[in-house]
Amino acid sequence: MTMLEVEDLEVYYDTERGAVKAVDGVSFRIEEGENVGVVGESGCGKSTLAKAIIGILPKNGYINGGSIYFDGEDLTDLPEKRRRELRWDEISMIAQSAMNALDPVYTIREQILEAIEAHHPKMGRTESQERIDEMFDLVGLDRERQTDYPHQFSGGMRQRAMIAMALVLEPSLILADEPTTALDVIMQDQILKRINGIQQEVNSSMMVITHDVAVVAETCDRVVVMYAGEIAEEGPSEAIFQRPYHPYTIGLKSAFPNIQRSNQDLVSIGGHPPDLHDPPTGCRFAERCPLATRQCVEEDPPEVETGDLRSYCHHVDDVDSQLRPVADSAE
Ligand code: ATP
Ligand code: MG
Structure with a gap:
């Protein structure tokens, strides 16, 4: 079954010099349970693509054309209420800059708890807390640090907190934008394996943006190569790497x-x-x-x-x- 279907997508940014055509006619699909890597040089539109899918483009960014179907629903034209329902629960994003994704005025625990309660109001406090503990263990964060504010965390810790948040509701689609860059190599490997493990358990799909070929080779079924806002080539990881x-x-x-x-x-x-x-x-x-x-x-x-x-x-x-x-x- 197709989880995500992007068709002829155009995402532009308004600037003083006119529109930046950051994503310009991109089409691809992600099947259920599939991992797709997105690679390409800095500035080719990878993050823009992910932000457009999950609906967090900055104010000057907009979808100029095309469609993004998620499980049969067009995400380009979604009421804000529906978007909030999908966020974290169905689609989650591990963003390139963890600081921007976390709310500075709430503790990490409050933020994750809020996400759980918003989507699963019937889940009791005990179960919610168990889930948070489990996620903290998974990403290698000390449980006692749950009551810290984002600014009390280092860059690597914030990234782990965001990974915890992105996985806690076991979403169908995980968008990971350079998910492990702020982490050391051993941690990267550990976290990616755990992400893959969770993914297999719940059969979720993932789009991974990375500069790291080893990550793509190890975790992705298919690779989309972007160049200057367009897809240059796309196919199974093996073919992309070998021929x-x-x-x-x-x-x-x-x-x-x-x-x-x-x-x-x-x-x-x-x-x-x-x-x-x-x-x-x-x-x-x-x-x-x-x-x-x-x-x-x-x-x-x-x-x-x-x-x-x-x-x-x-x-x-x-x-x-x-x-x-x-x-x-x-x-
Ligand atoms: P990187 O690998 O460095 O993260 P990327 O592939 O994720 O790069 P994007 O961040 O999607 O690239 O940027 C695509 C293009 O859009 C670039 O030319 C960038 O300068 C431009 N761009 C990104 N954000 C904005 C913005 N808010 N306003 C104007 N232009 C932007
Ligand atoms: Mg980027």
């Missing part, structure tokens, strides 16, 4: 540290992504692409399917002969 077809993914792949060999040098793709106020016509990656031709600059890239991969590129057929030998020998 991608979009020149951008191939560039990223050699930019990512090798999953097996940990101390390989980072090689980044030369150049910068385009300005999203006024994105170029044709393929947005053309300026940085080793295979780019005039057609790439003039015409939007077609959607090309290779096995389970979906790639938006004019030159998918040239990748094997022209790009792969180079990329492979660079490994």
Whole structure:
């Protein structure tokens, strides 16, 4: 069953210089129980996509077009009351900046308790408290710190508190935006395993935004590669990591540290992504692409399917002969 279906989504920000087209025609699905990774360079629209789904865009952000169906219900056009019902209980988000997601005037315990009571008014105090204790244990926070205020926590502790809050009601869809960046490696691993464990228990789906390839390789069934507000390529994790077809993914792949060999040098793709106020016509990656031709600059890239991969590129057929030998020998 499809849990989330995003169709031709456009999310823009109003600025003094005009609209920033942060998400510009994005379509993808997440099936029930599936983990989908979203990767791409800084500024390509990953957080914007997550914020649009859960409905927490900043004031100058708006959905310009398209739809977001969650379990059959369009989230782009939802009354505030219904949105609050879904939040935490059905869809929860582990945000990139934990400080902004927690309310500074309430203790951590009060906030989690409030979320539980709002959605499960019949659950007794004892059971609610048990759940909070369980979550604190799970994310490795001392139970005695429940009565602290967010500012009394370190960045890593706040992130853990938010993970506790995001999981406590066992939502159907978890949006995780760089869920573990403020944590050390051992904690990252532990928390991700626990998130996956909970997920399997309740068959929830997850969208994970991360720069960390190891996280994607370990936890995601599928990967969406974004470039400058659009999807460049999408498919099963294995195919994306082992045999991608979009020149951008191939560039990223050699930019990512090798999953097996940990101390390989980072090689980044030369150049910068385009300005999203006024994105170029044709393929947005053309300026940085080793295979780019005039057609790439003039015409939007077609959607090309290779096995389970979906790639938006004019030159998918040239990748094997022209790009792969180079990329492979660079490994
Ligand atoms: P990162 O990996 O750094 O978190 P991201 O992929 O999450 O990046 P977004 O935060 O979604 O990127 O930003 C997408 C684009 O929208 C960027 O060009 C960014 O500058 C712009 N943007 C984000 N928030 C706003 C805002 N409130 N007002 C105007 N522009 C914004
Ligand atoms: Mg972000």
